[in-house]
Amino acid sequence: MPRFSVIVPVYHVQAYLHACLDSVLGQSFGDFELIVVDDCSPDGSGEIADAYAARDRRVSVLHLAENVGLGMARNAGLARATGDYVLFLDSDDTYAPGALASVAARIDATGQPDLLIFDYDRTYWNGEAERNQFSALLAQTGPEVFSLDEHPGLLRLIMVAWNKAYRRDFLAKVGVAFPAGYYEDTPWTYPLLMAAETIALLDQVCVHYRQRRKRGILHTTSRRHFEIFRQYDLLFAFLDSRPDLERWRTVLFRRMLDHLTTVFNLPDRLPRSSRPEYFRRCRAQYRKLRPDGFGFALGRRSGVRYLLVALGARRTFQALGGLHRLRLRTARRARAAGGRLRDAALHAYYLLQRRRPLDPDLAVFSAYWDRGYACNPAAIEGTLRELAPHMRTAWVTTEEYAHTLPSGVTRLQPGSAGYWKAMARASYLVSNVNFHHRYAKRPGQTNVQTHHGTPLKHMGVDLMQHPAAAHGMDFERMLRHVDRWDYSVSASRHSSLVWERAYPSAFTCLEYGQPRTDVFHRATPEDVLALRDGLGVPRTATALLYAPTHRDYQSGYLPALDLPRLAEELGPGVVLLLRTHYLYPPGAGPVHPRIIDVSAHPSVEELCLASDGLVTDYSSLMFDYAGLDRPVVLHVADWDTYRATRGVYFDVTAHPPGLVARTQEELTDILATGSWSGPRAAQLRAAFRARFCPYDDGHAAERVVRRVFLREDGGLPSVVPLPDRHPAAPPHHLPPRPAARPLP
The missing domain is CATH 3.40.50.11820 (CDP-glycerol glycerophosphotransferase, N-terminal domain)
Structure with a gap:
């Protein structure tokens, strides 16, 4: 029995299917089965899936005799699943590196919950990526395991199937299935969220949700959008069968009204001639499913919207919607005009201040x-x-x-x-x-x-x-x-x-x-240990700072290393400190017990002091770290591409500050064997340090202050020769703390 069953329904996605399947099969966590459901795809998707199955025994392909749609294709895959947990992945999306390892680790850490919810980002055709706008809801601020009653804000998340891992026996117990038609995730996701007794969160981007340049099926104009009414009928039928979940009826009713009116307001969903009929159906749905005692405040925009649906006042609804959009446009223009006036006023103030004496x-x-x-x-x-x-x-x-x-x-x-x-x-x-x-x-x-x-x-x-x-x-x-x-x-x-x-x-x-490197020469052993303690690094561990730089030919944070896999291969004695480039938002890295995301830490110099060695690619941090005289390892898998797109001033692979790895396997070998801190690495670092750190002796800032601010042209601090410099020692070179004396 595999740990995971990953179900990928396939229809007309031959251009994206290779990337999707590669992202699953390339995961560092390999205990899964990959079930590809060919929904009678008219292109070459079925043949592509068969080729993968022929190469990898973890892949099986189910060819459906006729096209049944996304929901029913998922059901067909679910019927074949044998894993402890089930995950769904749309065939034009991809898993982030290390995603399954992080999901598995989080499931183990939270005691096998019914549901695990993880994060995603939207990736666009031009390479840009944007993290889920409600990602803050996945931050772990309360109990690690809970029910929806304890975290109802999760209902604000996108209601899709592919951002969760489901315990398979929990699915069997609840007994829900995907329906046919559009909006099939609605009667699937809400029941499972409500019925789950144990839910856990993973605050990590695991899925790259592709936003096609020509948008997906829900953005096509069609009467099939009327299928949304049937999906909510199914949802409330489930609620009728579960009296223990009755407390959610009013919440779901509001969510339904919001969803129905959103579809009505979007210009690309309904054929123009069908809009009156759709609004009449909204009114009928309101009357049919309205909970006893349901009320709303007319002082709120949502209350007015609900009232107009209840009355079937389509023209008034549309008119007020038009007025609202006009008000928003007017407000935007007013803000822009106000901004221009403010800028002009501030510039005038600046010009006035320029007439006053310098301080x-x-x-x-x-x-x-x-x-x-x-x-x-x-x-x-x-x-x-x-x-x-x-x-x-x-x-x-x-x-x-x-x-x-x-x-x-x-x-x-x-x-x-x-x-x-x-x-x-x-x-x-x-x-x-x-x-x-x-x-x-x-x-x-x-x-x-x-x-x-x-x-x-x-x-x-x-x-x-x-x-x-x-x-x-x-x-x-x-x-x-x-x-x-x-x-x-x-x-x-x-x-x-x-x-x-x-x-x-x-x-x-x-x-x-x-x-900025002066602090390397002022820090005491106590400072170094205090920094490590503050980061949560065990005293006996080796801490490696991983600090990759930005790629101009990429948008967003795309990790070059599978860090969970690296952490597992290096073993429990090694902790990885992940420092992403300042152009990327913190929290983009993977979750693992021995990976500490320090991207939000305000001082990279303190991170250098707290670590035993640096792993980087082309970051200028390597020059600072060489001055600290601690080991540096370069991972340069894309050196030729980086050099061609950005241009470099010298070949760092020929004159490196330490050992060089071209692949993750080479990097693992360098780190696992200890050669990263061996004699050859020290020889390379010494030559690099002499060339690029001739003045980094702890007095650089003082020289600047005395020359620029105090106007001392002569008498600046002399440069300390390299052999006489003693930057802060790495933690494993520090003397052990003496044992505490017993109290008399």
Whole structure:
């Protein structure tokens, strides 16, 4: 008996079926059967499925004699299922890597629940991906196992079959099946949610829900949308047969009314001539299924809508709907006009503030397009407050990142009046990106560009040769921004040469080191252990930080590694710290007991200190980590593609900071055998460190502050020679804590 039965109904999907089946068969968790139901598909889908079955014994194909539709095809697959749990996957969708392993682990961790609900994202034809807008409902904030009564908000989720794993004996006990026709998920999903005694959640994207450019069957204009009435009849018939679920009748009745009127309002569903008949059916459905004592508030828009359905007042319903849409359009235009007026007023205020004297003691900082206190600007700001306490510092960031600011630092809301006042009057402005394009540098203002890493990939004007990576960049505007720079902070001669060529202007290059790495030389053993404890890393574990970078040729987070599989192969002594690129939202990674998603952690430097080694691809973090003098392993499966699409300044595979893996199997071997921290890895790291970290000795920020803010041209801290540097030791090199003495 397999753990899972994955049922894939197939009809007219030959262009997508390979990707769908590959996503199932390529899972790291292999204990499943894959049941493909060929719903008498008129294209080559059946033959494609047969070819997969011939190659993999886990695949079986059921060819139906006639086309019966999605619901009945799922029933046919369900009749063949033998797994402990059943999952459905539509044949144009795909599983995310590691999805089944995460589902299996979550089921085990929650005691074999009746239902496990997991998340999905919408993937578009142009490669963009968008996570489910109600994904917050899947966050684990209460009991790990519950019933719908304890979490009724789940009814806001999309009512589909493919975002759940169902215990097969639970399905048999409830006795529901998919009906024929459109909207077949309605009388399937609601009964199972209501009847389940144990429900668990998995806050992870497991399914990539394909949004076709020419939209799916429910978006075709047809009288078949009238089948929605029969599906709700079936749902309420189920409710009639289960008196113990009567408490859900009013909730489902409201959901039905909302669904029926949504179909009526959508312009692409019903033939124009059938709309009066459809609305009459809505009224009949209202009268037939209305629960005793059902009421609604006319002060709410939904209450008015329900009343008009009850009265059968179609023309009034349509007129009010038209007025509502007109009001929304008017409000949008008013907001746009108001926004333009506000922008004009703020710009006038900024121009007025520019006429006032500069404040010699005010410095404004920002990082990563206002994403909080981080990177080189943060290191410089902290050192400035130590060496020049008379200076006042302000940081540009949104309320979302306000918690990252240390005490004593003023927050500036981007685009606010306070922001523009500070931009007009500050004597110093420091960022690792560029300030707002409407900011105009004043005589006497000093701009410091810190960048955010040592460059491997092409930057600035060098991207003109790589239009796919440039994404329509306005190079003339970029160069106008560069002309505002007075200083460019550089970590090495390599960086200096790149910055001066990629950003041609008259700035002064400060080849002082990477300020954000200063903390590596100040952290104590107690600091390192406290950071690990805060992340939940066991004292005896080896923690590997996995930090892949962004791909310009991809949209959204598409993992290059099957991390659950890697965690299993490395064993219980290894913990993986997953740090996705800042362009991706946190929480996109897989769930596994030994994978800790640290993407939302405010300091990547602290994550480096807490880890024993780094696994990355082309991220500039490798240069910082080499300065920390801990092992680095590169996983570069797409090196040729990355180099061609983005452009690079040197071949990192020929001159790496550690061992290099081209495949996941090679990476597993490097990590499992211990060669990742062996003599060859140390030799490569030493050469890389000497080339790219010549000034990373813990005093980079001090050099910048003394030169720029304190105007000390001479007497800057001397560079500590490489042999004399002692960055924080990795956790496994720290002396054990002494045993606590017994109390007298």
